[in-house]
Amino acid sequence: MAPVRNAKLLFKEVPKGYPEPGKTTVYDTSDTIDLDTVALNGSILIKVLYLSADPYMRGKMRDPNTKSYSPPFTLGAPIDGFGIGKVVRSEKEGLKEGDIVSYHAMQWVEYMIPEDTSYIEKLDPLPGLSLSTYIGAIGMPGKTAYMAWKEYAKAKKGETAFVSTAAGAVGAIVVQLAKLDGMKVIASVGSDEKVQFAKEIGADVVFNYKTTDTEEVLAKEGPIDVYWDNVGGSTLDAALGNSAVLARFIECGMISGYNSGGQPVSMKNLMKIVSNQIDMHGFIVSRLFSKYNKEFNEVIPKLIKEGKIKHNEDLTKGLEFGGEALLDVQVGNNTGKKVVVVAEN
Amino acid sequence: MAPVRNAKLLFKEVPKGYPEPGKTTVYDTSDTIDLDTVALNGSILIKVLYLSADPYMRGKMRDPNTKSYSPPFTLGAPIDGFGIGKVVRSEKEGLKEGDIVSYHAMQWVEYMIPEDTSYIEKLDPLPGLSLSTYIGAIGMPGKTAYMAWKEYAKAKKGETAFVSTAAGAVGAIVVQLAKLDGMKVIASVGSDEKVQFAKEIGADVVFNYKTTDTEEVLAKEGPIDVYWDNVGGSTLDAALGNSAVLARFIECGMISGYNSGGQPVSMKNLMKIVSNQIDMHGFIVSRLFSKYNKEFNEVIPKLIKEGKIKHNEDLTKGLEFGGEALLDVQVGNNTGKKVVVVAEN
Numbered sequence: 029m030a031p032v033r034n035a036k037l038l039f040k041e042v043p044k045g046y047p048e049p050g051k052t053t054v055y056d057t058s059d060t061i062d063l064d065t066v067a068l069n070g071s072i073l074i075k076v077l078y079l080s081a082d083p084y085m086r087g088k089m090r091d092p093n094t095k096s097y098s099p100p101f102t103l104g105a106p107i108d109g110f111g112i113g114k115v116v117r118s119e120k121e122g123l124k125e126g127d128i129v130s131y132h133a134m135q136w137v138e139y140m141i142p143e144d145t146s147y148i149e150k151l152d153p154l155p156g157l158s159l160s161t162y163i164g165a166i167g168m169p170g171k172t173a174y175m176a177w178k179e180y181a182k183a184k185k186g187e188t189a190f191v192s193t194a195a196g197a198v199g200a201i202v203v204q205l206a207k208l209d210g211m212k213v214i215a216s217v218g219s220d221e222k223v224q225f226a227k228e229i230g231a232d233v234v235f236n237y238k239t240t241d242t243e244e245v246l247a248k249e250g251p252i253d254v255y256w257d258n259v260g261g262s263t264l265d266a267a268l269g270n271s272a273v274l275a276r277f278i279e280c281g282m283i284s285g286y287n288s289g290g291q292p293v294s295m296k297n298l299m300k301i302v303s304n305q306i307d308m309h310g311f312i313v314s315r316l317f318s319k320y321n322k323e324f325n326e327v328i329p330k331l332i333k334e335g336k337i338k339h340n341e342d343l344t345k346g347l348e349f350g351g352e353a354l355l356d357v358q359v360g361n362n363t364g365k366k367v368v369v370v371a372e373n
Numbered sequence: 374m375a376p377v378r379n380a381k382l383l384f385k386e387v388p389k390g391y392p393e394p395g396k397t398t399v400y401d402t403s404d405t406i407d408l409d410t411v412a413l414n415g416s417i418l419i420k421v422l423y424l425s426a427d428p429y430m431r432g433k434m435r436d437p438n439t440k441s442y443s444p445p446f447t448l449g450a451p452i453d454g455f456g457i458g459k460v461v462r463s464e465k466e467g468l469k470e471g472d473i474v475s476y477h478a479m480q481w482v483e484y485m486i487p488e489d490t491s492y493i494e495k496l497d498p499l500p501g502l503s504l505s506t507y508i509g510a511i512g513m514p515g516k517t518a519y520m521a522w523k524e525y526a527k528a529k530k531g532e533t534a535f536v537s538t539a540a541g542a543v544g545a546i547v548v549q550l551a552k553l554d555g556m557k558v559i560a561s562v563g564s565d566e567k568v569q570f571a572k573e574i575g576a577d578v579v580f581n582y583k584t585t586d587t588e589e590v591l592a593k594e595g596p597i598d599v600y601w602d603n604v605g606g607s608t609l610d611a612a613l614g615n616s617a618v619l620a621r622f623i624e625c626g627m628i629s630g631y632n633s634g635g636q637p638v639s640m641k642n643l644m645k646i647v648s649n650q651i652d653m654h655g656f657i658v659s660r661l662f663s664k665y666n667k668e669f670n671e672v673i674p675k676l677i678k679e680g681k682i683k684h685n686e687d688l689t690k691g692l693e694f695g696g697e698a699l700l701d702v703q704v705g706n707n708t709g710k711k712v713v714v715v716a717e718n
Contacts, residue, residue: 087648096648260643279646292639298605301624301655303432303441308653310646 031060037136037350039101042091046287046358049351052089053107061139063116071141072120072148074113074129079136079368080163081344081353082197083258085109086286107136107350110168112151112159114373120145128153130162136350138370154329158341164197164365165339166329168313172280173201174324175316177256180278180309185210187253188272190246192263194231195222195340197365198280202256203231204337214249216242216263218360225363229338237263246270260284261293268297268306277308287358340364376405382481382695384446387436391632391703394696397434398452406484408461416486417465417493419458419474424481424713425508426689426698427542428603430454431631452481452695455513457496457504459718465490473498475507481695483715499674503686509542509710510684511674513658517625518546519669520661522601525623525654530555532598533617535591537608539576540567540685542710543625547601548576549682559594561587561608563705570708574683582608591615605629606638613642613651622653632703685709 035057043052066073088101101107111134115127123129128151131142142148151162164170183189189206193199194215206213207230215231217223218238226234233249235242243266246252251272257264260282267277285293300306331337342362344353347370356362380402388397411418433446446452456479460472468474473496476487487493496507509515528534534551538544539560551558552575560576562568563583571579578594580587588611591597596617602609605627612622630638645651676682687707689698692715701707 264643279651281647282644285644290641292641293643294637295640295643296635296637298609298638298640299627299630301653302626304655305657305660306624306653306655308646308651308655310649310651310653312650315650 029062029064031062033057034059034061034138035347036106036138037347039089039103039105039107041103043089043287047086047089047351047354049349049355053351053354055348055350063139066141068117068119068141070119071143071145072118072123072129073116074131074134074140074142075116076111076113076134076136076138076140076370077372078112078160078163079134079347079350079370080110080168081350081357081366081368082109082168083281083283083286083357085354086358107354108133109136110134110163112162113140120148123148123150128159130167132168136347136368138347154333157329157333160341160343160365160367160369161332161339163367164341165201165332165337167365169197169365170201170328170339171317171321171324172313173198173205174328175313175320176278176280176309176311177202177205178320178323179316180276180307180311181206181209181254182276183209183211183254186212188212188214188250189254189256190214190216190250190252190267191231191256192216193218193258193283193360194226194234195363196258199256199258200225200229200340200364201337203229206254207231211254212249214245214252216245216259219363222363225340242266243269251275254278256280258283265293265295265297268295268300271300271304271306273304275304275306277306279308279310283358342366343369345369374407374409376407378402379404379406379483380692381451381483382692384434384448384450384452386448388434388632392431392434392696392699394694394700398696398699400693400695408484411486413462413464413486415464416488416490417463417468417474418461419476419479419485419487420461421456421458421479421481421483421485421715422717423457423505423508424479424692424695424715425455425513426695426702426711426713427454427513428626428628428631428702430699431703452699453478454481455479455508457507458485465493468493468495473504475512477513481692481713483692499678502674502678505686505688505710505712505714506677506684508712509686510546510677510682512710514542514710515546515673515684516662516666516669517658518543518550519673520658520665521623521625521654521656522547522550523665523668524661525621525652525656526551526554526599527621528554528556528599531557533557533559533595534599534601535559535561535595535597535612536576536601537561538563538603538628538705539571539579540708541603541705542684544601544603545570545574545685545709546682548574551599552576556599557594559590559597561590561604564708567708570685587611588614596620599623601625603628610638610640610642613640613645616645616649616651618649620649620651622651624653624655628703687711688714690714
């Protein structure tokens with residue numbers, strides 16, 4: 029067969045504020061690949077199907093000299109992240125043509141050959157669930173929500189949880205886990221459309237933080253026993269100011285600071301960490317995998333299939349719009365899990 | 374016997390910034406007490422000997438409408454806190470004249486009759502140790518240091534600890550516990566005299582934060598695996614900025630904010646809580662008593678008597694100078710545990 033196009037989304041420039049499609053990332057169609065003859069060297073050839081666009085990726089769009097928990101994207105090379113694909117050819121034992129695989133370092137390309145196949149995971153999707161579900165509710169965001177909630181929330185029936193970005197891929201699962209644990213849930217979101225969604229998934233008190241004062245809502249509906257933080261900044265400060273004694277703060281992310289160029293934030297209520305004896309936990313979900321992966325796979329796909337945990341996906345069709353998808357999750361234009369559909373099968 | 378003077382240090386006015394002797398607190402000698410005839414109603418008559426002046430007391434000098442973890446001082450009534458006294462008369466079983474007792478709510482007076490004796494603890498001091506030691510290294514500061522260190526530090530040999538207010542009553546014990554656990558210890562203090570003391574007790578790197586940039590020292594000597602925070606504010610921010618992956622932050626106090634009238638602090642490095650997967654623990658030591666009190670009493674008095682843990686006391690002689698003692702611990706004029714000596718026996 030003749031070579032086919034192998035389009036790519038390349039990381040081209042470190043952004044100062046929000047990532048800019050066409051500047052931070054550039055869609056490049058100059059490369060081709062011969063699917064029949066390309067050398068595999070013991071690896072597999074993957075046709076990329078679904079890619080995950082996540083807030084944390086902003087941290088990888090940085091100067092390579094700035095250290096952080098995950099390596100920076102390489103300038104001139106494709107973006108990479110969690111994704112799902114289909115095996116086209118295989119020289120690896122246990123994987124064959126047609127198998128569906130997930131990979132945490134899937135490149136934002138049409139076809140790829142991973143150098144190291146040890147982290148390639150073969151999926152056995154439940155019938156009736158879209159493959160894209162394995163990017164979101166059953167993928168990294170679902171695992172993030174479930175594993176950290178189990179590890180850190182110490183949820184008690186009748187207590188109050190506050191979840192920020194509650195209509196997001198992680199937040200929406202957290203809201204539902206808190207409800208399953210019998211908690212009252214206060215949810216903050218960034219649009220009226222998301223208010224509707226957060227109510228549908230069971231949050232008791234929902235507000236649009238752009239039009240309603242977070243501090244006022246928490247003062248009325250708190251104090252907060254568990255805070256799930258995806259936001260940081262003034263929302264974290266308001267949560268501290270309205271925390272209950274012995275509150276648990278789960279620090280999943282601080283998106284309010286990701287695009288602000290390192291601007292300091294002004295905090296009034298840090299002393300509450302001491303006076304309310306707060307436990308605060310930053311975490312990276314991979315650290316919790318070995319403890320919770322089996323339990324997660326037993327519990328969550330079933331709850332999702334039965335509709336007991338609802339989820340929402342926001343699909344971007346076409347790798348050429350990948351840059352827009354990366355921006356959307358920074359600005360908050362997505363409702364639910366942002367998935368880039370490179371190909372459906 | 375004729376009535377004798379019963380002098381008191383009264384809480385007279387909520388301070389805006391630092392507490393002012395003679396204004397925030399007033400020494401009052403107008404009261405008398407007849408030691409032979411005063412009614413005990415089943416309680417005991419205590420002659421107050423040693424009183425503890427602690428940074429946390431600033432939090433109790435507040436408007437009674439502001440809620441916090443410990444009740445506010447009552448305007449017009451004596452200051453109270455941890456103290457040691459001698460039983461003059463007793464109607465309580467198990468306590469007799471001459472017994473030495475400690476009490477967490479000892480009034481800053483010469484004589485007192487506690488309404489509720491259930492928290493009065495009879496001491497059996499080790500020979501050769503001053504009673505004042507039971508205010509400091511073997512008292513609340515020593516317990517604070519020991520119990521929270523054991524609970525939260527997860528110390529590993531060869532790791533690096535950073536201790537703020539390292540010449541203080543709590544900090545000095547923490548420095549030595551970290552050294553006993555085989556850690557490298559970076560210590561910050563507020564005067565050159567204190568630099569000397571922190572070196573004497575074994576800290577590896579000691580600096581005066583008033584003349585040396587905390588950020589620079591930590592960048593050179595870090596990253597930090599355990600941070601013992603007595604300070605908050607910019608010191609906490611610098612510690613976050615130089616934290617190691619999986620660092621533990623023990624939030625004992627944030628004195629930098631106690632006298633600033635609630636001014637917000639500017640934080641650059643909160644995101645490190647997420648990216649370095651930091652566990653942060655606020656605590657009140659009483660919560661750890663049941664778990665560690667026995668162990669503490671077995672371990673610490675012995676180590677102190679043998680000189681394996683050094684401690685330093687800063688005595689203020691005379692209840693009439695109690696207001697100055699309360700100010701000293703806010704400004705940091707004390708080196709080691711500040712004890713007010715009301716009477717020696």
